[in-house]
Amino acid sequence: xxxxxxxxxxxxxxxxxxxxAIEAVSEYPIDIALVGNKAVLEMLLRRSTRKSNIxxxxxxxxxxxxxEPIQAVQNKPDSSVVVGINLVKDGTADGFVSAxxxxxxxxxxxxxLSLVKGIERLAVCAVFDANQPQPTFLIxxxxxxxxRPIFLMQFxxxxxxxxxxVFGLDSPRxxxxxxxxxxxxxxxxxxxxxxxxKKTDLNFVGNIEGYxxxxxxxxxxxxxxxxxxxxxKTIEGYSEIIQNLLELQEASKLDRQLTGAALAQYVQMxxxxxxxxxKEYGGASLLGVNGNIVIxxxxxxxxxxxxxxxxxxxxAKQRVVEAIQNGQYAASV
Amino acid sequence: xxxxxxxxxxxxxxxxxxxxAIEAVSEYPIDIALVGNKAVLEMLLRRSTRKSNIxxxxxxxxxxxxxEPIQAVQNKPDSSVVVGINLVKDGTADGFVSAxxxxxxxxxxxxxLSLVKGIERLAVCAVFDANQPQPTFLIxxxxxxxxRPIFLMQFxxxxxxxxxxVFGLDSPRxxxxxxxxxxxxxxxxxxxxxxxxKKTDLNFVGNIEGYxxxxxxxxxxxxxxxxxxxxxKTIEGYSEIIQNLLELQEASKLDRQLTGAALAQYVQMxxxxxxxxxKEYGGASLLGVNGNIVIxxxxxxxxxxxxxxxxxxxxAKQRVVEAIQNGQYAASV
Numbered sequence: 063x064x065x066x067x068x069x070x071x072x073x074x075x076x077x078x079x080x081x082x083a084i085e086a087v088s089e090y091p092i093d094i095a096l097v098g099n100k101a102v103l104e105m106l107l108r109r110s111t112r113k114s115n116i117x118x119x120x121x122x123x124x125x126x127x128x129x130e131p132i133q134a135v136q137n138k139p140d141s142s143v144v145v146g147i148n149l150v151k152d153g154t155a156d157g158f159v160s161a162x163x164x165x166x167x168x169x170x171x172x173x174x175l176s177l178v179k180g181i182e183r184l185a186v187c188a189v190f191d192a193n194q195p196q197p198t199f200l201i202x203x204x205x206x207x208x209x210r211p212i213f214l215m216q217f218x219x220x221x222x223x224x225x226x227x228v229f230g231l232d233s234p235r236x237x238x239x240x241x242x243x244x245x246x247x248x249x250x251x252x253x254x255x256x257x258x259x260k261k262t263d264l265n266f267v268g269n270i271e272g273y274x275x276x277x278x279x280x281x282x283x284x285x286x287x288x289x290x291x292x293x294x295k296t297i298e299g300y301s302e303i304i305q306n307l308l309e310l311q312e313a314s315k316l317d318r319q320l321t322g323a324a325l326a327q328y329v330q331m332x333x334x335x336x337x338x339x340x341k342e343y344g345g346a347s348l349l350g351v352n353g354n355i356v357i358x359x360x361x362x363x364x365x366x367x368x369x370x371x372x373x374x375x376x377x378a379k380q381r382v383v384e385a386i387q388n389g390q391y392a393a394s395v
Numbered sequence: 396x397x398x399x400x401x402x403x404x405x406x407x408x409x410x411x412x413x414x415x416a417i418e419a420v421s422e423y424p425i426d427i428a429l430v431g432n433k434a435v436l437e438m439l440l441r442r443s444t445r446k447s448n449i450x451x452x453x454x455x456x457x458x459x460x461x462x463e464p465i466q467a468v469q470n471k472p473d474s475s476v477v478v479g480i481n482l483v484k485d486g487t488a489d490g491f492v493s494a495x496x497x498x499x500x501x502x503x504x505x506x507x508l509s510l511v512k513g514i515e516r517l518a519v520c521a522v523f524d525a526n527q528p529q530p531t532f533l534i535x536x537x538x539x540x541x542x543r544p545i546f547l548m549q550f551x552x553x554x555x556x557x558x559x560x561v562f563g564l565d566s567p568r569x570x571x572x573x574x575x576x577x578x579x580x581x582x583x584x585x586x587x588x589x590x591x592x593k594k595t596d597l598n599f600v601g602n603i604e605g606y607x608x609x610x611x612x613x614x615x616x617x618x619x620x621x622x623x624x625x626x627x628k629t630i631e632g633y634s635e636i637i638q639n640l641l642e643l644q645e646a647s648k649l650d651r652q653l654t655g656a657a658l659a660q661y662v663q664m665x666x667x668x669x670x671x672x673x674k675e676y677g678g679a680s681l682l683g684v685n686g687n688i689v690i691x692x693x694x695x696x697x698x699x700x701x702x703x704x705x706x707x708x709x710x711a712k713q714r715v716v717e718a719i720q721n722g723q724y725a726a727s728v
Binding site: 193204207208239240241247248249250252271272273274275276277285286287288289291292293294295296297298299300302303304307330331334 | 636
């Protein structure tokens, strides 16, 4: 199995990306195609003992974070994102991971891989750990600011397949993010989506509220891309503050002031915050296109890249895209 | 100045409400009218040395949390919420604080106090401390699931008055909660609201994203009641987890394992989380009706009730309702 990895995108590219790729081929039964500047990548790989599992695919253009995605994708056919996604398109690679511009990855996937038949919109599904025994799936975290009820129903169906195929959840509990538990609560979109969701054969458990995300009430949480994006970024901002406070504790730990139960607690809290960050822990799957695409955080270091590669590997192994392609959508409800 | 307080609403009513009221009259230059069961309140006040500042207003009906608000308010004219709001309506009280059903308080305020002329919708404005030197105002956190751009513009104008009058912010930075900084970002509601907001005489600083809530980028944050409600409840859920982890640390502190810098850190983190909870720290103002109404958390204990009473006192003293009544809205843009 070959996973393509964007070696150019992300704040710590290419060094941390290459490091993550080397760790990934050491741990998982995969080969990796690093997409980026050939000379730089050859230099970074020179000392690696695992280079037999890593190939380099040259791509010399770079799409920067601030660029308008549609123009960037169209004007830079030799960018790492476009080249990487084309490796998936032509069947050379079984998946593609990028920590570069999310907008560019979404646009290039849409243009070059096209939507799965019957699917109205692609969406980003975050996989994170909300202090539960198994991961939680939140869809959509940012592609579709304006949604119709049918989009949300399809998001739920796709994320349900991901949760089932990749993480072996038998009958994932699917919930609609809303402002009250009752069926009649919410804005028009939520109310209408509820009606569609309850008619599917999903294990739809109804509405959940903001705090329920942390209370293990659902495996798959569905919302529009506006609410979902604000939600994950709010969590990110909160984590930053707690992280800053913990870093001072880290200093005091070094002073040997943090011992026993307090130290255990510190470790537990740090671990919780890290796992909550879907991009650090699991990554985010782009669902609804004919290809296996994983989005990693722009701030990804080696470990986060390895996690994202693992998600791409699992999705390929468990044939998530094929399962989504074989789904029944829309008119069937 | 007289502030009416709902002694019946909330998980710890009436005992913690009465305690909070006694603390409030000790600290602030106010009198309090406790609204609830006369016999019970007389008993609870018996030993207080501050009872000369506290009167009891009988109200024998109770609106429970699960009740449908409109029916409850109409069928229970002798409930503490309805009686308390009528004290504001007839000018007896300068404000009303309730930790009871938010829905009932909103409905009773709307029906009995009516909307300020020119205002399209009332809204709940949360006042909280996001680790900044001055408080942050988030509107709407839950009344209006479906909004039009003009609502958001008016929410901004009302919260701007609250921030200016009550907390002395000279020219509050008003921002629109969105999924990107650029003017063209967001769902249709956000895009259109942006256009309205930039034409007002507010100090509109543009869009902010979820993480910016914690980065001190704005004083007044405007959003629709669906997104706002999910946002505050997500923060609440996150805080619950951190709080649980800290409580274990508290135990270890008792073991004298937490000392020096680590202890200071623990105190700082606990304080941050408490202040972030707007209902514990500041409360939430119901803006847009002809009366000064403050909503406290259902789980309020004495200290939170005292905070909410303080907010009601400040709003009355600074004549927030009058300032909102004197505002220019809608057609003026």
